Amino acid sequence: MxxxxxxxxxxxxxxxxxxxxxxxxxxxxxxxxxxxxxxxxxxxxxxxxxxPTHRDLTSLRSDISQVVETVATISGQVQSMTQMLRTIQEHLLENDR
Structure with a gap:
């Protein structure tokens, strides 16, 4: 056993x-x-x-908005200058005739 x-x-x-x-x-x-x-x-x-954090993205959005505003301002100024140059060119061409 x-x-x-x-x-x-x-x-x-x-x-x-x-x-x-x-x-x-x-x-x-x-x-x-x-x-x-x-x-x-x-x-x-x-x-x-x-x-990037939410704060980073908010800052980036703000910066992009400022760039958009600046480009819009510059675009308006360029259009005004282009129109003035056309007017000056037309005036000069009329005086040459």
């Missing part, structure tokens, strides 16, 4: 050992996955840190 009990104990110890090996393998896999996720999250955080 002692031999049967010893065999059962050895079988249980082997099952326990196999279970520990399986758990150890799973933990190793999870550690590797965890490190990969950590690296990926770090990369994403770096990218997010370099994205």
């Amino acid at each position: 002692n031999e049967v009990i010893a065999a059962v104990i050895i079988a249980l110890l082997l099952i326990n050992l196999i279970g520990l090996l399986v758990v150890g393998a799973r933990i190793t896999t999870q550690s590797t996955d965890s490190r990969q996720h950590e690296r990926r999250i770090t990369v994403l955080e770096g990218r997010v840190d370099n994205l």
